[in-house]
Amino acid sequence: xxxxxxxxxxxxxxxxxxxxxxxxxxxxxxxxxxxxxxxxxxxxxxxxxxxxxxxxxxxxxxxxxxxxxxxxxxxxxxxxxxxxxxxxxxxxxxxxxxxxxxxxxxxxxxxxxxxxxxxxxxxxxxxxxxxxxxxxxxxxxxxxxxxxxxxxxxxxxxxxxxxxxxxxxxxxxxxxxxxxxxxxxxxxxxxxxxxxxxxxxxxxxxxxxxxxxxxxxxxxxxxxxxxxxxxxxxxxxxxxxxxxxxxxxxxxxxxxxxxxxxxxxxxxxxxxxxxxxxxxxxxxxxxxxxxxxxxxxxxxxxxxxxxxxxxxxxxxxxxxxxxxxxxxxxxxxxxxxxxxxxxxxxxxxxxxxxxxxxxxxxxxxxxxxxxxxxxxxxxxxxxxxxxxxxxxxxxxxxxxxxxxxxxxxx
Amino acid sequence: xxxxxxxxxxxxxxxxxxxxxxxxxxxxxxxxxxxxxxxxxxxxxxxxxxxxxxxxxxxxxxxxxxxxxxxxxxxxxxxxxxxxxxxxxxxxxxxxxxxxxxxxxxxxxxxxxxxxxxxxxxxxxxxxxxxxxxxxxxxxxxxxxxxxxxxxxxxxxxxxxxxxxxxxxxxxxxxxxxxxxxxxxxxxxxxxxxxxxxxxxxxxxxxxxxxxxxxxxxxxxxxxxxxxxxxxxxxxxxxxxxxxxxxxxxxxxxxxxxxxxxxxxxxxxxxxxxxxxxxxxxxxxxxxxxxxxxxxxxxxxxxxxxxxxxxxxxxxxxxxxxxxxxxxxxxxxxxxxxxxxxxxxxxxxxxxxxxxxxxxxxxxxxxxxxxxxxxxxxxxxxxxxxxxxxxxxxxxxxxxxxxxxxxxx
Numbered sequence: 045x046x047x048x049x050x051x052x053x054x055x056x057x058x059x060x061x062x063x064x065x066x067x068x069x070x071x072x073x074x075x076x077x078x079x080x081x082x083x084x085x086x087x088x089x090x091x092x093x094x095x096x097x098x099x100x101x102x103x104x105x106x107x108x109x110x111x112x113x114x115x116x117x118x119x120x121x122x123x124x125x126x127x128x129x130x131x132x133x134x135x136x137x138x139x140x141x142x143x144x145x146x147x148x149x150x151x152x153x154x155x156x157x158x159x160x161x162x163x164x165x166x167x168x169x170x171x172x173x174x175x176x177x178x179x180x181x182x183x184x185x186x187x188x189x190x191x192x193x194x195x196x197x198x199x200x201x202x203x204x205x206x207x208x209x210x211x212x213x214x215x216x217x218x219x220x221x222x223x224x225x226x227x228x229x230x231x232x233x234x235x236x237x238x239x240x241x242x243x244x245x246x247x248x249x250x251x252x253x254x255x256x257x258x259x260x261x262x263x264x265x266x267x268x269x270x271x272x273x274x275x276x277x278x279x280x281x282x283x284x285x286x287x288x289x290x291x292x293x294x295x296x297x298x299x300x301x302x303x304x305x306x307x308x309x310x311x312x313x314x315x316x317x318x319x320x321x322x323x324x325x326x327x328x329x330x331x332x333x334x335x336x337x338x339x340x341x342x343x344x345x346x347x348x349x350x351x352x353x354x355x356x357x358x359x360x361x362x363x364x365x366x367x368x369x370x371x372x373x374x375x376x377x378x379x380x381x382x383x384x385x386x387x388x389x390x391x392x393x394x395x396x397x398x399x400x401x402x403x404x405x406x407x408x409x410x411x412x413x414x415x416x417x418x419x420x421x422x423x424x425x426x427x428x429x430x431x432x433x434x435x436x437x438x439x440x441x442x443x444x445x446x447x448x449x450x451x452x453x454x
Numbered sequence: 455x456x457x458x459x460x461x462x463x464x465x466x467x468x469x470x471x472x473x474x475x476x477x478x479x480x481x482x483x484x485x486x487x488x489x490x491x492x493x494x495x496x497x498x499x500x501x502x503x504x505x506x507x508x509x510x511x512x513x514x515x516x517x518x519x520x521x522x523x524x525x526x527x528x529x530x531x532x533x534x535x536x537x538x539x540x541x542x543x544x545x546x547x548x549x550x551x552x553x554x555x556x557x558x559x560x561x562x563x564x565x566x567x568x569x570x571x572x573x574x575x576x577x578x579x580x581x582x583x584x585x586x587x588x589x590x591x592x593x594x595x596x597x598x599x600x601x602x603x604x605x606x607x608x609x610x611x612x613x614x615x616x617x618x619x620x621x622x623x624x625x626x627x628x629x630x631x632x633x634x635x636x637x638x639x640x641x642x643x644x645x646x647x648x649x650x651x652x653x654x655x656x657x658x659x660x661x662x663x664x665x666x667x668x669x670x671x672x673x674x675x676x677x678x679x680x681x682x683x684x685x686x687x688x689x690x691x692x693x694x695x696x697x698x699x700x701x702x703x704x705x706x707x708x709x710x711x712x713x714x715x716x717x718x719x720x721x722x723x724x725x726x727x728x729x730x731x732x733x734x735x736x737x738x739x740x741x742x743x744x745x746x747x748x749x750x751x752x753x754x755x756x757x758x759x760x761x762x763x764x765x766x767x768x769x770x771x772x773x774x775x776x777x778x779x780x781x782x783x784x785x786x787x788x789x790x791x792x793x794x795x796x797x798x799x800x801x802x803x804x805x806x807x808x809x810x811x812x813x814x815x816x817x818x819x820x821x822x823x824x825x826x827x828x829x830x831x832x833x834x835x836x837x838x839x840x841x842x843x844x845x846x847x848x849x850x851x852x853x854x855x856x857x858x859x860x861x862x863x
Contacts, residue, residue: 053636078632097706097742099684100667112667113660185796190773199701200780206614215782219602220659229624234819236631237460237484249823260815262620264520269504270785280614303595364586371592376661377671379598387581403666408652409629413644414636
């Protein structure tokens with residue numbers, strides 16, 4: 045490491061979040077992982093949905109500091125409380141922004157302006173401010189103001205239609221608000237690019253992210269296919285037009301499965317050897333990829349009969365050592381003991397007053413010189429009021445106390 | 455406003471295969487000069503469909519075109535010594551290098567120390583599975599996402615378009631830009647080691663929270679949402695409509711109250727609201743404590759209501775009535791969406807390989823200080839060899855001929 049390098053890449057960057065649920069806060073968490081000081085503004089009058097409306101709660105006892113999803117999305121972030129319905133609180137928020145580099149908000153379009161915290165107003169107190177506005181469908185257009193959640197937007201963005209047991213079969217959910225997390229990645233990229241632009245030019249800017257439009261980036265081939273061939277992609281179960289066998293096969297135990305993907309004839313020969321099935325290798329129904337695609341139902345049945353006799357882990361190891369692509373269908377609990385994820389320190393256990401400890405999620409990329417540092421668990425509501433208002437805004441302890449008594453810092 | 459993109463000054467060498475294409479595509483979208491480097495015969499991923507009329511042609515892979523638009527393209531055999539020497543020359547003036555070789559293939563020590571090297575591999579550069587071979591379905595399995603999709607008790611499902619390269623490419627770009635910010639301040643490049651398996655973990659949304667909080671395993675619910683109520687109630691989210699499906703569930707909180715009441719009012723217009731729904735006090739309804747009986751009561755009349763509408767009609771009504779719900783759209787619905795037209799989202803590009811104008815998804819974010827840059831079509835194999843090797847590196851035509859003869863470029 046060179047003498048002038050820093051421990052964390054984003055040290056010295058300060059971020060203020062007026063954000064809720066996942067799509068906003070997780071961007072802040074990612075910046076915090078690399079050293080930015082991230083301050084989330086919340087209020088007792090308008091708590092994050094993940095504090096109150098969504099399980100899991102620690103030991104199934106609801107409580108504003110017991111929301112497990114809140115914990116997952118808000119580590120590395122400081123927390124202050126301001127009741128933004130009050131003019132004094134808005135003025136304090138602006139003072140805080142004047143000391144910051146980046147603002148993140150993910151309310152429905154128009155809400156942040158109505159709170160008195162729109163970009164043009166904030167730019168007056170911080171001329172080179174970078175502000176990320178992330179909402180369902182963007183800041184402009186006929187449906188800009190539509191309120192919604194990622195669980196449904198994932199369907200409008202095309203993903204649900206592409207997920208099902210076969211062409212014409214009903215669509216299946218992708219579990220959660222998938223597209224929110226796509227928007228997190230793109231929002232993070234946009235903010236980082238704007239930071240570089242500001243460093244070079246001195247100009248900040250307002251970034252408009254439509255979560256819907258970020259999702260469409262992930263299905264571009266289907267969008268082009270619809271134009272070029274007039275074809276609407278249909279769900280294919282677990283099949284792939286370029287491979288056979290290709291899918292998820294049952295293994296020993298309840299709800300245990302192993303994924304196998306064979307893209308060419310060499311891989312097929314390797315699978316037959318690894319499975320000790322010379323009769324498959326010699327079977328005219330399965331000689332070439334075209335043969336295997338034609339007879340895929342029979343092929344899948346044979347593979348499933350074989351895989352059902354073994355543990356998924358054993359199948360994966362046996363096929364991988366023969367150079368065949370295979371992987372256990374890991375459950376969520378499996379992820380917490382997956383040797384590969386543990387090797388990368390994917391889960392970072394940090395202490396928290398209500399959870400005891402909580403395993404926070406580290407980023408999926410490892411930086412060789414400035415590794416991510418997960419230092420703090422999710423903050424308690426208003427935990428950093430004194431630090432932020434006294435140390436950053438330079439107010440006296442008595443002034444802060446008065447504002448608390450008045451319900452401004454609340 | 456600047457015309458040339460947020461990251462205009464920077465150059466990217468993109469040696470990746472399909473698992474890394476999106477990373478370079480994102481940097482190109484942001485205005486960087488991205489050079490796609492392919493082996494002399496072209497990337498193997500040019501054989502991935504779909505193709506126009508399903509006729510395979512390496513210049514017409516819609517998959518390749520999707521994620522290489524915006525890049526220039528050259529050929530280079532980096533395994534040959536003279537190819538490697540050229541790569542080092544190119545890298546001496548580059549800011550980023552993206553690669554997807556098996557771990558340990560690329561020796562980073564010879565590169566310009568300012569270079570940010572981004573490596574994207576299925577499981578990362580080190581660790582017990584680092585040499586495992588993967589594909590999308592394998593990564594979707596190993597990340598846990600598949601276990602959460604599909605009907606309970608039935609085979610778990612993947613999405614029928616590869617998603618692992620998307621998550622990996624996106625997080626690779628984020629990691630690259632964090633390293634870049636640090637490099638511009640310190641002059642020190644670094645290595646960004648991206649695991650595709652790990653990149654998919656955020657696609658699981660809050661599922662890991664159930665284990666981290668209470669050691670409860672989250673479960674797939676098919677077309678029903680699980681995990682929203684402590685009673686274990688599951689909520690139907692996918693409803694058939696006149697021409698497809700709609701995704702709608704009832705919610706708690708302030709937004710949920712407004713949406714739920716609007717649903718009942720809409721049902722009432724069609725005489726579908728039951729007395730108990732008409733009298734329900736949504737202020738006292740909590741999704742986190744809702745019971746299966748409460749949920750089921752809403753499902754029947756909702757299903758009848760939505761069957762009266764098309765996807766597009768539902769979207770208009772939901773917007774007007776301030777209800778939380780969206781249609782299950784396909785690519786055609788998305789292309790026809792008037793809202794995206796309002797936003798001038800699509801970038802219409804003439805794609806010479808196809809001889810046609812195509813609408814590509816536009817930039818993933820709008821930047822107030824820069825005009826959205828129009829990107830170039832995807833490169834043909836070796837399209838910019840002369841421009842880069844002769845024009846920029848100053849190779850003579852004789853040297854070019856020798857390299858072509860030696861199958862280096």
